[in-house]
Amino acid sequence: MTALQQLKLTVNGVNYEREVDPRLTLVDFLRHELQLTGTHVGCEHGVCGACTIIKDGQAVRSCLMLAAQADGASLQTVEGLRNAQSGELHPIQRAFIEEHGLQCGFCTPGFLMATLDLLERNPNPTDQEIKDALDGNLCRCTGYQSIIQSVRLAAAKTQGGKLAGAHGSA
């Protein structure tokens, strides 16, 4: 067994310090070590987008990173979207419910986080910009149309308002 790696990071505003095996992927760290199982694992080699989280303000695939690479980073997972005080769902989550942007829900955490990344950069995206931002996420249920509608509605809901989840987007 190789030497354990010290890891200090913030997830949804909470600080963690752990020792990890260097070959532990970030998504396995989140799910197995921190029990944050909202982030899903589909393909485990970067093609489906189910494991998308926000790292230092940007959407990344957590299966394509080692936990060790997130040392010093601030992460946001789907668990951090809901408002911690009121318990209210994030406007992006409400938009996905209202526009039926999910069926089985397996892909949804990834789509929500990719949408957060998009709307942070571009609060009022065109349909083409929505498609470009979500082209790295696969959904085997919806046929995507309702997801695009959900993102449109999420953009409308968050126009002018603060987008970030309970702990900010970073």
Add this chain to the structure above:
Amino acid sequence: MKPAPFDYYAPETVDEAVSLLQRLEDDDVDAKILAGGQSLMPMLSLRMARPEALVDLGKIKTLDYIHEENGVIRIGAMTTKSAAEDSVLLQQKQPLLHAATQHIGHRQIRNQGTVGGSFAHADPAAEYGAIAQALAMEMVVVGPDGERVIPADEFYLSFLTTDIDCSEVLTEVRAPVMSEGTGWAFQEICRRQGDLALAGVAVTLKMAAGNCTDVVIAVFGVNAIAARLADAEQLVNGSAPGEALFAKAGETAAAALDEPITDVHATGEYRRSLIATLVRRCLAEAVAGAA
């Protein structure tokens, strides 16, 4: 855990990384550099790569920049591809490199994957391979004996293989500012948006007295290394633009390809026909954009 075990190092300077790489090489340890991990992580998870040690460059903060000096754009190897995509400097001064960046994978991949990693990985279907050839870019590597500047045509050696030595780190890539009046185009065909391309083409040219000049045609995805196609370039150079010329150039380009790759995604002959089409379209687009 999916990857096989390895030792992990995260040096904080290029010098530290180089001496570490050299020490590992002297000790016969099979070491690999880890940049963004967007190509290496899948290879580790599938155990197609089983290095004994990983040297993560993520803690080296001096390799993240894009700036211009005397007509040369310098990009630090650890700059993310989304930083390149969002760079106004690149968009305005080297729009071909910028356009190619937007074709690489998905936003999540570009957020974590680095510019240097894409050059160093040397995937035959990597957009940057064609850009390196089309713009005659230069790669800067640092090793135990100091710095080397490698021109693009000596940098790529073969499938997934570059001239970077085991104890060297790619630190910077350099591209010229696009000169005034240049017309350019970048097009590729993928099975799905964001996939690696089946074939792609980059073109730059100028117009003088109604004729095309300085024509550069580079193709990627079809052979182990991206390449310029001299016969097609010569055909267009000095000629008046037109659909017939563009179609002829496409056929000439396609005919010049030596055994294009056949794999599960497409046959070599299909790739050849894609090149004919893409060269024709790119020439038309570049001429329309030239001043």
